[in-house]
Amino acid sequence: MHGIWRDGNHFELLPEASRFLPAMFEALERAESSILIELYLMESGRLASALIGALVKASERGVAVLLLLDGYGAMGLSGEDRERLETGGVALRFFNPLGFHSLARNLTRDHRKLVVVDGRVAFTGGFGAVDEFLDAWYEVALRIEGPVVADWVRLFCRLWDSPLTRGSGATGLVHGLVTETRQAEGYRGMTGRVVWGQGYRYQAIRHSLYRQVSGARKRIWICTPYFVPTFSLRLRLARAARRGVDVRLLLPGEAHDHPGVRYAGQRFYGRLLRAGVRIHEFQPTFIHAKFSLADDWVSLGSCNFDHWSLHWNLEANQEVADRRLAAEVAEMFERNFAASHEIDREAWSRRPRWQRFKEWLFGSLDGLLTRLR
Structure with missing residues (x-):
């Protein structure tokens, strides 16, 4: 929908x-x-x-x-x-x-x-x-x-x-509410649509992102505070990186309101890094924003890429196809990448056992949560 x-x-x-x-x-x-x-x-x-x-x-x-x-x-x-x-x-x-x-x-x-x-x-x-x-x-x-x-x-x-x-x-x-439907002066060509989802069967936001990731030619940059992606999204991101698309993730660092969700998502870092996906963990504060950029397409709104958003929640995003807004969002991404710690592939492969255990533990809990639906 x-x-x-x-x-x-x-x-x-x-x-x-x-x-x-x-x-x-x-x-x-x-x-x-x-x-x-x-x-x-x-x-x-x-x-x-x-x-x-x-x-x-x-x-x-x-x-x-x-x-x-x-x-x-x-x-x-x-x-x-x-x-x-x-x-x-x-x-x-x-x-x-x-x-x-x-x-x-x-x-x-x-x-x-x-x-x-x-x-x-x-x-x-x-x-x-x-x-x-x-x-x-x-x-x-x-x-x-x-x-x-x-x-x-x-x-x-x-x-x-x-x-x-x-x-x-x-x-x-x-x-009885009145709405304004006239086109804004000077902004012809700035197209947009509202995309929403209501539970697992109607998650149009997810499917729209899948299409953009699969069709992107230059860049796919995603910011989400709760990164526990579906297998299909992980596969698409890896494939895009392998075909030369600039794929980057902007995710929270240790400042997180639900650390278990962060650990559950980190179990996917290794395979994504090996495929060429770049992963940045934001350092100054907890980054709660949810926005994506694929070439000149922007999506911004409420939807996270975890099982709560994709399986149960009512969500809604604003999608925009416009080069001007895409340039602004790209600049915002760049500022936030600069304030982040980029995960090094080799260093990540040598992470301690305690870190791996937390990924396994919270990943297992996340898998159990998925089966509840």
């Missing part, structure tokens, strides 16, 4: 929270008719408090504010903050709260990240409303204008009215 390629969009790359958070809050302050927000992570703290304040202010001036949170990812949002939202006029809903039903259903999470203002401006990336994004994690977002914004609105609306979504009403608000 995926959207249609649409022309005439304007995409602005916003690397790091110091750029995308002010841009988002400015858009919220200027909202006139509607605000739609869909997040996986929202926990009480400085960022969540600032966001709640902005949403309540918007509601007080007559803006329809709809906030859709994942039932598990928002467990850290206090009852006081939830009450503050609802008494402030914000329509609050939760996707798939944990319950006494099937394990597979509890594992299905809404991992998308989306902010849409007035049906005209959208933001997506890997962000959430938790304090780690203020100063501890490296993240990237995309500001979007043009016809593809309507596709993001439709994606939000379908989930807001889903049987798995629980919370305060406001269904009528969704269906």
